[in-house]
Amino acid sequence: MKLSARLSAIAGASALVLGAFAGAVPANAAPGTAAAVTPPDISVTNVKQHLADLQTIATNNGGNRAHGRTGYKASIDFVKAKLDAAGYTTTLQQFTYNGSTGYNLIADWPGGDPNQVVMSGSHLDSVSSGPGINDNGSGSAAILETALAVSRAQFQPTKHLRFGWWGAEELGLVGSKYYVNNLPATERSKISGYLNFDMIGSPNPGYFVYDDDPTIEQTFKTYFTGLGIPTEIETEGDGRSDHAPFKNVGIPVGGLFTGADYTKTAAQAQKWGGTAGQAFDRCYHSSCDTTANINDTALDRNADAIAYAIWNLSSGTTPPPGKVFENTADVSVPDNGAAVTSSVTVSGITGNAPSSLSVGVNIVHTYIGDLVVDLIAPDGSVYNLHNRSGGSADNINQTYTVNASSEVANGVWKLRVQDKAAIDTGYINSFKLTFP
Template structure:
């Protein structure tokens, strides 16, 4: 097998493919334009790089506390900060540190948060995906896929230097596989006032499954006995309409406590997201780039870009947040 390209090679491809902005007038974000900027090649390039990090780690994975996960998180930050040779002064980037005890050892872990410097900070669209894998393998679908999609959109949003009316906050979680530890820590650390500013949280976990589904998290919470907060059904419809317009068949997926959306659900924050269905390689060494459904990965990332562009412009389609 040919060796995977180095990080330098991936960044070089990105820098050659994208010309530096020439206009001093920052364009208002356009959902259709942002969707068109999503690149299938870039999604696979980054997936291969993250898989290389796993294979070069002694553990052959990206489990918490391993070099594979640390290099993955550094890659995300590098793309956001200096990916094409100059500062993309578009995001406030922070590491949300926390400690987690695993097998008698205290690990110092962190979530990575990037929020646009522009846009109303009192009306935030937040998106998230977890970047850790299980110990069994590299975890490329579960869940490098969601994190890569967010990175692709965050990068294209910054490179276009788009003006946003509402703040957009990207989140890359860790320790999801150990019980949603990173995202729960983050939500627990928010004051009621800060929670109120999140108009919608969108989660993306396993969006390149071989099953090839376009699963939309539904507002029907009856299976877990939790009532959906206002805004969930409206977001569900946004994704349904997008897939209908793209002539792609979709299905609804129940929101349960099995991914990083759950801390937001239980904090009464409107929540949604996408999921590509079951994966026979789930939590095995075969969760690799070679087993991704790239067509679904690509189309789902475009759907996410549509949501980002839409809500960065306006939350008019969502009801006002109720007081917590």
């Protein structure tokens, strides 16, 4: 997918988000904004060739690339050879699990501030029942091709770039835990962000973004906004992939995901295409997770999004993290009853709220077409977020962007939810405001 046709839309949205992440500010840029850094297009053809090579490795080694099997070691050797030829400094890290030797591969691109490391990673192993081309050849191949694009461009970012391919993820995040647990505290503190990519080519795809770190999250969301593609917050695999060990020691994390064995709702099919009522990946952890189990469009978009994030997050000084105000207390929503609210008290913010206030809404409900959801500002102003759309789909788990620039930031903000029809019930699970 070529970038030229969409650059203006993406760059315009990026100026509001990336701030100090971006490169030099053009002379005609508005005060306080910065232009997005434009990465090269990541060739989906090249990514698919890497997947074909991983498929061949699996086929030649008992049909899988699982921990402790010859297919996994052959996969690591394949990736390492590509990176060595491209000029990376590679390290093969060994560990033992279930009586078998496992391997992590770490690749460092020369240059950049060693005290500010942007790291991207994917697990390279499959389950024993299949070749694991979407799970997780897709993420592994995409970051491999992005790393090779860094080399071809001779990219010299401000920050240091590091890539990782993890072993034994399917057995409990074993490889990534080993890497993090054996990383000295002083080295952990140098990682300014870890980006995780696990299943990014699902055949019935969704576009999910991790919501762990506000800056990383917004970088990905800005990219997809520039394409006109709505995103949702990733919850299906939350804490179940290799970002979790990094997050658990305080490293900012983020990432992308296109869905596993959860079912795509009607509302999701309406906005993303695909088939409602079917899993995002019907071949999840199965022998049919082959090269035929990939959606080329999703793979292409996500590979380009990876490059966009890596180029921009590594090209400047990280801005201060956003301030998050969250209420995780459950609030029951009565069936066809009165409105209920969940509140957060915002403090320590100077002046007005931003023009792109991030409103995280997580409502568990069996029929979201019954619901009206509003954000209530401290002065009582109402901003409608959801008005009985989505039909019979269940649950709202989405981040909305609200222009709240006319509102004083500090004070009590409320999420108001009302069920306006009979039969179905639910509750507010959480409500979150994120200020840049």
